[in-house]
Amino acid sequence: MSRNILSIAGTDPSGGAGIQADLKTFSALGGYGMTVVTALVAQTTTGVSEVLEVPPEFVTGQLTTLLDDVRVDAVKIGMLGSTGVVEAVARAIDRYRLPNVVVDPVMVAKSGDRLLAPEAIEAVRSELLPRADLVTPNLPEAAELLGEPPATDLDGMRAHADRLRKLGARRVLLKGGHLPGPDSVDLLVSDDGGTTTFTAERVPTENTHGTGCTLSSAIATLRPQRPGWPEAVRDAKSYITEALRRADDLDVGHGKGPVHHFHAWW
Numbered sequence: 001m002s003r004n005i006l007s008i009a010g011t012d013p014s015g016g017a018g019i020q021a022d023l024k025t026f027s028a029l030g031g032y033g034m035t036v037v038t039a040l041v042a043q044t045t046t047g048v049s050e051v052l053e054v055p056p057e058f059v060t061g062q063l064t065t066l067l068d069d070v071r072v073d074a075v076k077i078g079m080l081g082s083t084g085v086v087e088a089v090a091r092a093i094d095r096y097r098l099p100n101v102v103v104d105p106v107m108v109a110k111s112g113d114r115l116l117a118p119e120a121i122e123a124v125r126s127e128l129l130p131r132a133d134l135v136t137p138n139l140p141e142a143a144e145l146l147g148e149p150p151a152t153d154l155d156g157m158r159a160h161a162d163r164l165r166k167l168g169a170r171r172v173l174l175k176g177g178h179l180p181g182p183d184s185v186d187l188l189v190s191d192d193g194g195t196t197t198f199t200a201e202r203v204p205t206e207n208t209h210g211t212g213c214t215l216s217s218a219i220a221t222l223r224p225q226r227p228g229w230p231e232a233v234r235d236a237k238s239y240i241t242e243a244l245r246r247a248d249d250l251d252v253g254h255g256k257g258p259v260h261h262f263h264a265w266w
């Protein structure tokens, strides 16, 4: 049986992040990919120049049109942009009882440009986290959601992940890509409070555009194909690490380029 995976996110014309990265990841890992667009973003490897938000009513229109027809096996939620869109997505999760909801709480692009209005952080905290089967913040995003300074080591990451679970997220994968060191370590706190770390050697590349989008999409795609969340995270981590290792094979733009989503194919 095919697995239908839905991305609810913004766009990236350069193809390395957002909806485009999500579709590539779904496809590379054996999912049938579908999309609901929340924002049109004029961006490339060097940064964001303009954002055109999709009105919340039209996000709802896309969701109901799709979900009245198609069974969804997992959902990846990325850039939402505004409070209204966060609320529209939360309503759809409830109405359609969407399974395997992975929330990547995208706030700021690697280039430093904001992708979520500051006043929408409260809606992500109160409307989205309690509906997430897994939330995948990086260190600054976890800090924003908690109103605390970013974690600086593994103990701090564990404390932040625990607190995010207390805000209602069923599971938390706190990504350590922003910490220095020879390894890039992510920490999963499961629904029973147990923790697992996932460690990969840090890849010496500048081409890291869309790593967060790719990891969360890989987890969503693999979850229905694996016995549990830790197995899905483990294999998604291997996928993003190999995509980073092969990123320099691509030749896309003048800034932080994309990772190689199809490293297993070409």
Ligand SMILES: Nc1ncnc2c1ncn2[C@@H]1O[C@H](COP(=O)(O)OP(=O)(O)OP(=O)(O)O)[C@@H](O)[C@H]1O
Binding pocket: 017, 109, 110, 137, 138, 139, 175, 176, 177, 178, 184, 185, 186, 200, 201, 202, 203, 204, 205, 208, 209, 210, 211, 212, 213, 215, 237, 240, 241, 244
């Ligand atoms: N240079 C690297 N080498 C190996 N793994 C990395 C590297 N950079 C990031 N990762 C891994 O990539 C995944 C995404 O982590 P990161 O912390 O970069 O997320 P992010 O900041 O949300 O990404 P994005 O900037 O796309 O939003 C994590 O599994 C992280 O450990």
Ligand SMILES: Cc1ncc(COP(=O)(O)O)c(N)n1
Binding pocket: 009, 010, 011, 012, 017, 018, 019, 041, 043, 078, 079, 106, 108, 109, 110, 111, 115, 208, 209, 210, 211, 212, 213
């Ligand atoms: C539409 C969209 N969603 C998410 C990101 C974050 O990815 P990155 O921080 O790697 O640029 C992005 N740049 N664009």
